[in-house]
Amino acid sequence: MAKIAYILLCHKDPDAVVKQAERLTTAGDYMSIHFDARADPAHFKQISAALKDNPNVTFAHRRIRCGWGEWSLVQATLYAVESAVEAFPRATHFYMLSGDCMAIKTAQYVHNFLDENDADFIESFDYFKSDWIKTGMKEERLIYRHFFNERSHKRQFYASMHLQQRLGLTRSIPADVDVQIGSQWWCLRRRTIEWVLDFTRQRRDVMRFFRTTWIPDETFFQTVVRHVVPEDEIRCRTLTFLLFSDYGMPVTFYDDHYDLLLGQDFLFARKISPEALDLKRRLGLLYAAKDVPFQISNEGTSLFKFLSGRGRIGRRFSTRFWETESTLGRNRELLIIICKKWHVAKRMLERIRQMTNVPAIEYLFNEEHSPLPDLGGIQTTLEKRTRHRRALMRMLFDYYETDRLIVCMDPGNLDLLEDFAGDRSITRMLEIQCNFTDEYLVGHAMRVGLAGEQTGAETIERLLPTIRNDMIFESDRIRDADFEHLGRIQESADLDDNARALAQFLSVPEDKAREIAEVDYLFAD
Structure with a gap:
């Protein structure tokens, strides 16, 4: 032993x-x-x-x-x-x-x-290859000699390092040591x-x-x-x-x-x-x-990030210059379906594909493997797509040779929604509001790594209100953003109300919108 x-x-x-x-x-x-x-x-x-x-x-x-x-x-x-x-x-x-x-x-x-x-x-x-060091010195830790403590003798620490930098007094790492x-x-x-x-x-x-x-x-x-x-x-x-x-x-x-x-x-x-x-x-x-x-259950790390990161995920310090100065095109129309239950949005998108000729793309800013054409590499990672969002969208309009394009986005992507809403193009949004049962929330927690098969019932019970409130908060932020062209369909609403909102979103007659919206299994989990 x-x-x-x-x-x-x-x-x-x-x-x-x-x-x-x-x-x-x-x-x-x-x-x-x-x-x-x-x-x-x-x-x-x-x-x-x-x-x-x-x-x-x-x-x-x-x-x-x-x-x-x-x-x-x-x-x-x-x-x-x-x-x-x-x-x-x-x-x-x-x-x-x-x-x-x-x-x-x-x-x-x-x-x-x-x-x-x-x-x-x-x-x-x-x-050198890993990103274990997130901020601060990296190579400088090794190639310069450090004789002072940065915390207790900050002035001497940096003066010594800067002197070595000016004099070119770098040193080599032992050759046989990685x-x-x-x-x-x-x-x-x-x-x-x-x-x-x-x-x-x-x-x-x-x-x-x-x-x-x-x-x-x-x-x-x-x-x-x-x-x-x-x-x-x-x-x-x-x-x-x-x-x-x-x-x-x-x-x-x-x-x-x-x-x-x-x-x-x-x-x-x-x-x-x-x-x-x-x-x-x-x-x-x-x-x-x-x-x-x-x-x-091993959900500790992801759970901590989730609970401490509300309100910060997806936010950026400033707009990139190529996004500030670019536009999708004044005469183009971007249609965005917003839904937390991705499978519901995908069903709606598939139904719209069947009933219209408008090109439609699923959660391209959330799913790495969302089907996209080859656009020269800008489409290869979520990080690239998000960073070059307007350029990506312009290329998609050009690729499909269309002035109307439908995409799906998560309610948590408020920064993307605000960016596209501020463009010179016409941006229409349709939020699909679903009911969230406890069973669905538990499944959601497992899918995103907040819980596992072995997570205790007490932990789940404490976690569910936080997840539910987080989803409500995301929807409220979208409502508070006061977007000009925002419609809403609800699982609890009647078919006529949902058809009217969908008709306005797609610019189609209400009878055609009703045909799209009346799918029995649309909201099924």
């Missing part, structure tokens, strides 16, 4: 550190602690005294002062790892933790998982840890290089593990569940996140709020439990 040596880096809350060490070692595992030398000395004495009689706990053989983004974090980790390797010869795995981490599975589950997966778990993406990047929270097998320690002793050139890089805790282990371990033995993921806000800050979990955390396909979570006393209590009891079944 797997026996884990937890590598704990911490700098505060001695009571929590002691509890964490006792909880994890009670299950037969080990812990090696590095307590930041910057922290209160009394706190370290308290931790040492409380754990001195625990044979499954050791301390880094050297304590150093740690700073965010500095090599000191990697060095502290190496000191703790070296002590763990020496103190715990029976340890099969080494798992990196912080003082804010807690297990979200039982010890039994954790051990079984590692027994069944003979691999190293560490995020390691190509530094720099990788990823989360610092890893779980590595003993053999891998021993290989990494051998590497640190043999490759002094690589060590010198990383000592003056910026934020090496995101690159050092990620790079070295890829260098010493075969690729097929690496799982490019972390076993610690963590989320980041739009501002790059870790999301904190509180008492009401218990069910959410248990449903994620991870072993630990970071970071748990110090005030989440009930969550800590429940997770502590859980770790010691036996034969607990877990329903893995």
